[in-house]
Amino acid sequence: MKFKILAISMAIFMLIAAGCSNSSNGAKEKGDGNKEDTQTIKVAVQPWVGNGPFWIAEEKGIDEKHGIKIETVSFEQDSDMNAAFASDKVDVANLATHTTIRMKANQDLDMKAIIFMDESHDADAILAAKDIKSVKDLKGQKIAFEEGATSELLLQQALSEEGMTLDDVETVFMPAPQAGLSIISGDVKTAVTYAPYIKEVLDKKKDEGVHLLYTGDDSPGLISDIVVAKTKFFEDNPEAKEKLRAVWDEALQYWRDNEEEGNEIVGKGSGITADELPSILSGLKFYNSEEQADKVSSGELKKAAENIQTLMLESGSMKKEINLDEIFDME
Numbered sequence: 001m002k003f004k005i006l007a008i009s010m011a012i013f014m015l016i017a018a019g020c021s022n023s024s025n026g027a028k029e030k031g032d033g034n035k036e037d038t039q040t041i042k043v044a045v046q047p048w049v050g051n052g053p054f055w056i057a058e059e060k061g062i063d064e065k066h067g068i069k070i071e072t073v074s075f076e077q078d079s080d081m082n083a084a085f086a087s088d089k090v091d092v093a094n095l096a097t098h099t100t101i102r103m104k105a106n107q108d109l110d111m112k113a114i115i116f117m118d119e120s121h122d123a124d125a126i127l128a129a130k131d132i133k134s135v136k137d138l139k140g141q142k143i144a145f146e147e148g149a150t151s152e153l154l155l156q157q158a159l160s161e162e163g164m165t166l167d168d169v170e171t172v173f174m175p176a177p178q179a180g181l182s183i184i185s186g187d188v189k190t191a192v193t194y195a196p197y198i199k200e201v202l203d204k205k206k207d208e209g210v211h212l213l214y215t216g217d218d219s220p221g222l223i224s225d226i227v228v229a230k231t232k233f234f235e236d237n238p239e240a241k242e243k244l245r246a247v248w249d250e251a252l253q254y255w256r257d258n259e260e261e262g263n264e265i266v267g268k269g270s271g272i273t274a275d276e277l278p279s280i281l282s283g284l285k286f287y288n289s290e291e292q293a294d295k296v297s298s299g300e301l302k303k304a305a306e307n308i309q310t311l312m313l314e315s316g317s318m319k320k321e322i323n324l325d326e327i328f329d330m331e
Contacts, residue, residue, distance in 0.1 A: 040069045041240065043227075044081045044093040047074060047271045049195070049280055050118040050225045051094050053251035055269035056262055062251045066243045072269070077175055078149045085228075092229045092244070098153045098308045100228050104327055105318045112234060112329040114241050115227035115248050116292040116301065120216035123283035124154050124223045125198050127180070129189035130209025135162045138190060138213075144172040144179040145192035148317070150223045151176055155192050156311045157222055158214040166315060183210060195280040196272045216283070221304030241329075249288045296330050 045051040054072055057063040063070040073090055075081035078099060085093040086107060094117060095103075103109050132138065135158045145151035152166075159165055172188060180197035182188045184204050190213070193201070201210060216223040227244065234241050255262035263274040272280070287295065295301050305324045312318040 038064060038067060038069050039237065039240070040071055041092055041244070042071050042073050042090040044085055044090040045072045045074055045269075046076070046078070046081060046094075047269070048225075049266055049270045049272075049277065050284065050286075051269065052255060052262065052266035053117075053248050053286075054094070056255055056265050057247045057251040059265045060251070060254060062254065063247050065250070066246045068240065068243045068247065070247065078146065088230075091233055092227060094225055095228050096150050096153075097224045097226050097305060098150070098312065099148070100226060100327060101305065101309055101322065101324070102148075102312055102318050105312075105320050105322045110231045111228050111327065112231055112241075113226040113228045113327050114234075114329050115245060115289075116287050116295060116330055117225040117227060117248075118287065119221060119285045120150070120194070120223035121220070121283045121285065122212070122215040122217045123195040123198070123280060124150055124192075125194070125215040126155060126158060126190065126192050126213045127183055127198065127201050127210055128213040129183070130211070132189055132213065135159065135164075135214055139164060139168050140170065141190050142170040142172050142188045143190045143192065144174055144182040144188045146176045146179060147171075147173040149176060150194065151179065151192035152317075153308065153311065154214070154216065154219075154223060156315055157219045157307075160311060160314070195283060196270075196276055199276065199279060221300060222308065224304070245289055252286055252288050292330055296328070301328065301330070 043054055045054065051072070054070055058070050058072060073084070075084065078096070081093060082095070082099060082103060084090050085095070086103065086109060097113075100111070100113055104111065126135075128138075132141065138159065143155065145155055156166065159168065172182070174182065176193045177197055179191040180193040180201045183191040183201055191201070198212075202212075227248070229240070255266070260274070263277045267274040267277055302324065305328070309318065309321065309324065313321060
């Protein structure tokens with residue numbers, strides 16, 4: 001009898017234990033399931049400080065707080081990043097505004113810009129030797145810059161203000177970092193590049209008279225970056241738009257509130273030291289959703305985009321005029 005009671009007791013104990021075990025595993029599976037439900041979004045970036053909030057979001061887990069996992073994919077040149085975006089190798093791209101407009105016109109890509117990231121003031125610049133004192137002096141000069149990038153747009157704007165086009169100068173195409181090096185080596189007297197390469201050039205050549213000839217500050221709104229995805233991506237992932245905006249806003253605010261830590265993260269992502277960041281960031285203005293809304297409602301964004309489109313149509317880099325309202329989704 002004792003053995004029978006003992007056997008029954010043991011059986012009951014084993015059932016209870018098994019039930020507890022199954023309950024524990026179920027909770028784990030549910031937790032794992034939630035983790036699997038977190039959508040990974042591949043975001044194309046370049047080693048540019050404007051992408052800082054996304055690197056901070058990755059590092060601090062801000063993305064996962066909002067139900068997504070951001071995976072930044074870095075590219076050295078605009079052309080490589082644009083190709084990856086066009087061929088769906090990435091889901092989202094942090095593109096220059098002019099690049100987005102041109103891709104819409106030339107490749108007929110159906111896409112939406114949902115975040116106005118930043119605007120360059122003097123983080124993009126035309127650097128010139130001592131004897132080149134004004135934009136007018138650029139006529140006939142060899143100028144190094146990256147074709148199709150923000151550098152080309154800045155140069156086009158500067159030339160247009162003096163009644164000139166790219167046909168009035170000798171273009172030397174190369175990536176922005178190499179453009180800076182070319183003026184250091186003396187291969188050219190003028191180069192167009194962006195931070196941190198501007199500082200590198202001035203540190204080495206300022207004593208010889210190399211100077212800032214024209215910057216983004218001379219044409220406000222011309223050089224800016226936006227977060228873009230194809231319309232189909234947002235149709236297939238209807239919550240992604242607001243989640244990306246929420247991640248951007250929180251990560252940007254985290255950076256503003258924790259400048260030293262944020263600079264360390266952004267420095268690592270952009271390949272520069274945290275000590276160099278303040279001088280670069282002083283030439284940029286970042287926007288959160290509220291600040292972005294003000295820029296849209298004031299008409300500033302539309303006006304800048306129209307100017308960009310005009311420049312590219314005049315230069316022939318755009319095949320046709322487009323309806324800009326079809327791109328921007330930032331209300």
